[in-house]
Amino acid sequence: MNSMEKAVLDMIEKRYKRKYVGGIKITKLGLGWAGYKLQLDLGNKDHPMIEIAADLEAEDFLKFIEQELISR
Numbered sequence: 001m002n003s004m005e006k007a008v009l010d011m012i013e014k015r016y017k018r019k020y021v022g023g024i025k026i027t028k029l030g031l032g033w034a035g036y037k038l039q040l041d042l043g044n045k046d047h048p049m050i051e052i053a054a055d056l057e058a059e060d061f062l063k064f065i066e067q068e069l070i071s072r
Contacts, residue, residue: 001024002026004026004036004058004061004062005024005025005026007062008024008026008038008062008065009024011062011065011066011069012069015066015069015070020040022040022041022042022043023039023040023041024038024039024040024041025038025039026038026039027039029053029055033055034055034056034057035053035054035055035056035057035061036053036054036056036058036061037051037052037053038050038051038052038053038065039051052064052065052068
């Protein structure tokens with residue numbers, strides 16, 4: 001697990017007062033993009049995965065993810 005994934009898990013625990021135990025993966029976007037993509041495996045047949053991507057540097061991406069978590 002990388003430091004960004006750890007930061008997202010900490011955000012989830014802080015926001016929802018629960019530990020997330022599903023799959024999590026943060027990857028850099030492809031060529032020409034500076035951003036990242038977050039994948040959360042929900043283990044639910046109706047909504048098996050959430051993907052959130054943004055062309056942002058690491059610190060701004062984490063702030064963006066935090067706002068996304070608040071809005072969901």
